[in-house]
Amino acid sequence: MIWQLVRNIIPYFAFSFSLILMLVRPAECKEIDYGLYIKSYPEIDSKKTSLVLNANDPISLGRELRLSFDMFVRKDNAFGVVFRLITDNDDHIDLLFTAGQNNERYPILVVNEEVHPVSREIAFGKWINVSVGLSKTGNQVSLVFDGKELSVPFGLAKASSARIAFGRCPFESFEMADIASVNIRDVKLFRNQALAYYWKLKEHNGDRALDSLNHAEAVATNPVWMLDMYATWEKVYSKKVQNNSLFAFNGSDKFYIVQPDTNKILVFDPARHAEHELAVLHGCMASNAPNQIYYDALTDELITYNIDENRYSTFSFHTRSWSSDQKGTKDPGYLNNSSVFSARDSAVFSFGGYGYYSYNNDLIRMSPHGNGFETITLSSIPPRYFSATAMMGNSLYIFAGRGNPSGRQELSPRNYYDLYSVTIPGYKVTKLWEETSVPSDFLPGENMIVDTENRAFYVLTTQVSGGRLIRITPDKQGFDTVSFPIEEDLEGLYLYTNLYYSSSQSALYALICKKKSQTETEVSIYSMNFPPISLSSIHQTVRNGQQRKFSLSHYLMLAAAVCGVSLLVWRYRRRRTHKPHDLRSSPHPAINTLQQPEPLEIGLADTHHEFSKSAICFLGGFAVIDREGNDISGQFTPTLKYLLILLILHSRKDIKGLAGRKMINFLWPDKSEESAKNNRNVYLSKLRAIADQLGQFEVQSTNETWSIKLNDVRCDYTEILDLFDRLKSGNPSDKTAIYRLLALLQRGELLPAVETDWIDPFKSEFSSTTVELLTKLLHSSPYVDNDDIRLAIADILFIHDPVNEEALHLKCSILFNSGRKGIAKHVYDNFCRDYQQLLGIAFSHSLTDIVD
Structure with missing residues (x-):
């Protein structure tokens, strides 16, 4: 009897554990990475990345200048230049990577044509600190590479400034195109031991990043800002599939595409970009509508459910068979429902859906290993489908959807942009907020990803140009956009979208399935680094009170300009x-x-x-x-x-x-x-x-x-x-x-x-x-x-x-006849010069001919 009880309890724990992994992200998450990803080989030279500090303006050396930065070395092309420093005396100081006898990689410091190896092999895949010092008083150049120090004597007395470029060097007569595959960040310049510039290379404005002290620009060519990767979707998969296909994700590294009228299941690994097929040896799924499926991670099974017929069918990867031979026979009444798992109840809750020309507001409790199906109508929520749901604590959260109060399709359905909480158990419904004005209509994906630490939800939406990710919270009305548009064409006869989180990949995945015609359906999967960030946090702005500082030379130049302008104004007013x-x-x-x-x-x-x-x-x-x-x-x-x-x-x-x-x-x-x-x-x-x-x-x-x-x-x-x-x-x-x-x-x-x-x-x-x-x-x-x-x-x-003769005649005549003969002559002479240069022949009319 005890053994029977254990056998009954184990599936509850298996079910709970698997759904928690898929639908709730852990409170602790990977720290957001930032910096500049420098593109190198195999890109062609014109597509490689360069970063020029201080907008190519000379940087004063002072008595001592030290360049410090953090660097992440990638394996794709650890060969070539990391940075090049050119003094106003045309000396160059370079940090390069070279290959050893057994193809191991080492850094070298190059001062003009002298090569100084560093006896430390390059470490890949981690951030290290690098600094290079130029001492005019000590007449030496020093390097600290990941803790390894190197100093070489070199006279710098005649040099007063320098220009610095990372990646491809664009300086005339000093160009270098063999560049190392590195990421860089936290670039600092110390002059006379005091911090003079600090380019974090995190926030940016297009191809430019500002230093935090003077707002001096670092200008990039072909940049890849790593921060943008937390707001940019990348397509990782696209395939034509059978109509009414079902999709599941194992919470880590595999998508399952179940095609109902075939004897195979497609498996896609987004981390390795690999795909294979699984043959189904026996049985069939229970679902009579798309998407009524989930993955049980602990038992390693796919579970399909049929709300209309109150039954399940489980696919075992061990036997490659479904547990049921019975196909769904009823027409679906819960299309585009949203289902989510409650860990406290060890049950799946489905809300809403569409069928028989009607929307519903049914909350259905499903226990695949327990008490079957239970239906509760949430009458205070208007009937709808295409909602997004998530569990946080002991509450079910329901966001947005499309429907109307009557539930009847023919009576003007509309989009809702509201958020409700439903206590589980008890089913007490609370309307938290509703947004009545949005720039453009959208529908959310089936599931929201929960951020337990910040009490927030991430939602995939059809908003603007093929979909965007937004963040919402129970406590504050409105949406925060946290991704660039996906740019997927969403037009079709049927659309299904969902959002997944992979803890092992620290990534979000957006799945979009659209039925283009009666015979063609396509699924696309996009990935984005996690956690996503607000678009507003990418843009670098000048804060109040942090205007750029000016040196004495700037003030002298400004004073000279003011004096010059004043003189011109005085002369102008006299005339x-x-x-x-x-x-x-x-x-x-x-x-x-x-x-x-x-x-x-x-x-x-x-x-x-x-x-x-x-x-x-x-x-x-x-x-x-x-x-x-x-x-x-x-x-x-x-x-x-x-x-x-x-x-x-x-x-x-x-x-x-x-x-x-x-x-x-x-x-x-x-x-x-x-x-x-x-x-x-x-x-x-x-x-x-x-x-x-x-x-x-x-x-x-x-x-x-x-x-x-x-x-x-x-x-x-x-x-x-x-x-x-x-x-x-x-x-x-x-x-x-x-x-x-x-x-x-x-x-x-x-x-x-x-x-x-x-x-x-x-x-x-x-x-x-x-x-x-x-x-x-x-x-x-x-x-x-x-x-x-x-x-x-x-x-x-x-x-x-510029050689319009009618304009010349007109202007010279007016100027000449109004007494401004010298100006008329000046206009005529300029015209004759440009006429000769553009047409290759001399202008044949004199000024007298023109003014007469």
């Missing part, structure tokens, strides 16, 4: 008796090498083209200003900048936007399709993250086509195109529109520093439209005698056509 209104408010004013336009003198206040906040500027140079008025252009890497430009240009040209295939051809033509799509998804995620700083700025995607909706963000380029359309279709003499247009065009050329094949047609069309419209305007009767307007038009014509 002119009044000051015109300056309509150019851009932080990047237009500069034309031939003629720089003077501000247009008009009587209107400049209220239409103020670009000091929430603005994207293309005229005169690329600039992005956030909603607080900060210039955040530096956060845009070249690729990210090109992506933004492409989307704005194509969204204005075609309301549908830019096709995904064209985007790849423009930006990643040399990559494979999969690699290009991954790059596209990453950069779109980065763009969306930066967009939050701008205003109500949206990156939208529909059917593999991307577009931008600027909303309250202003763009000088789109405003000019609107004015073009207004003047062409409406009154060509609209004075207000013309003044606005001229003031905007005076800002300069369209994206002068961007030179790619795909932008040439846009520049050409923009310049042609500008020249055509302004030339017509010159001969319009209201402006024939308005010299201010005509001079402004001449200057703008020169921006788009």
Whole structure:
């Protein structure tokens, strides 16, 4: 009798232990790793990583300079340079890795051409400290590598500063492309034994990281910031599967895909990226709906359940058989239910679901090794399906879903964004909060991952561009976004999503299964480092009271600049008796090498083209200003900048936007399709993250086509195109529109520093439209005698056509006849010089011909 009791109790413990492993993460978790992952071989040279300290500005040596950093050596290519230091005397000091006779790897210190080996083999897979000291008073260079010290004599008396680069060295005449596969962080510079710079390399702004003392920039090329790995999803698996497949995870390293009408189970190992099949020798599963399955870790079994028929079927990996021969016969009444395990009750609780054109609010207690099925209706929660559930303590938490109070599908179902707790046992329901306003609708995955330490839940959602991870808490209403978008296409006839945690891999896994058609279903699995972090914590900001410190030389330069500007202003006021209104408010004013336009003198206040906040500027140079008025252009890497430009240009040209295939051809033509799509998804995620700083700025995607909706963000380029359309279709003499247009065009050329094949047609069309419209305007009767307007038009014509003879005639005539003959001669001489350089022939008309 005692033995029978033990036999009955053991399965309860097995069941409890396995479900705890899968659905609740331990309170203790792996510390978040950070630093810069330096890409080396097998990447091509142009894709390798470099990091230049202090934005390539010289760093003063003082009497003694010491560079200290932490380094993690990877095995993929432990050969080549770690960092290179170049003094203003053109001496170079390098730390490199070299190979021994038996292919073991050793560090070497290289001072100019002298090699100094370090008698310590490199340790892989752990963080070590490295420091290099330059002493001018001691005339020596010293190295401490993982506790091993080395000093070599070297005269530094003539050197006063240095430049430092990690990874690929970009310094002219000192380039190095053989670089070691390392991660670096906590880079510190001590001058005269005092800490002068500290780049933690944790938070960052695009390709730049700021030091915590002076906010000096460390500029990276092709960076991989390790912190981003805790917010970026990576696809690890994708496969076409049978309709109505079921998915289970063992809480560690295996996904099981059970295909109901086959005699096989697919097994995928995400850690090794390996897949194999298991033959099913006997029996069948009990489920009559997708996802009604879980894995029992202690007994190493898969258990399927059928709520409609109150039964189970267990798959044994030992016998490779199901315990039941009976297939489900009833139509499913609990599609997209959410089930979770209660350790206290040794039972699985299922909530909600859909069937027979109805949603339900049933809470079903299931005990596979005990009392079968028990149903409790939670009447205070509106019927729904697609909810997410989790157990924490003695409470079941239910988040979100789709349904309505009546439960009837035909009566306007809607999405819910609320959180409930249900005590187990007792079934007391408490509504904790409800979010009534969300930027875009979403549905959660089946299970939430519990953070017991912080009393929080991680939820996979269909929010924004293929899914994002959010964090919610019982005590505070709202969501915190903790991942970049997955960028998975979620459109289909049926969708199932779930979130899993692997303690052995310290990773989260997102599973997405979608039925694309009646004959095609696909499952994808993505992974992300654990624990995830809020996107807001990645961005590095300057705190109040921590503005950059200035040295004496900075103050002297500033004083000299102020004096120079004051002198120019004094001379300017002596020449002119009044000051015109300056309509150019851009932080990047237009500069034309031939003629720089003077501000247009008009009587209107400049209220239409103020670009000091929430603005994207293309005229005169690329600039992005956030909603607080900060210039955040530096956060845009070249690729990210090109992506933004492409989307704005194509969204204005075609309301549908830019096709995904064209985007790849423009930006990643040399990559494979999969690699290009991954790059596209990453950069779109980065763009969306930066967009939050701008205003109500949206990156939208529909059917593999991307577009931008600027909303309250202003763009000088789109405003000019609107004015073009207004003047062409409406009154060509609209004075207000013309003044606005001229003031905007005076800002300069369209994206002068961007030179790619795909932008040439846009520049050409923009310049042609500008020249055509302004030339017509010159001969319009209201402006024939308005010299201010005509001079402004001449200057703008020169921006788009530096050898425009009509602009030359116009400007020189006005200047000459108004008594400014010297300025007219200067304009003429510059034109003749540029005419000769561009066309290869001399300009045939004299200044007299022009002004007559």
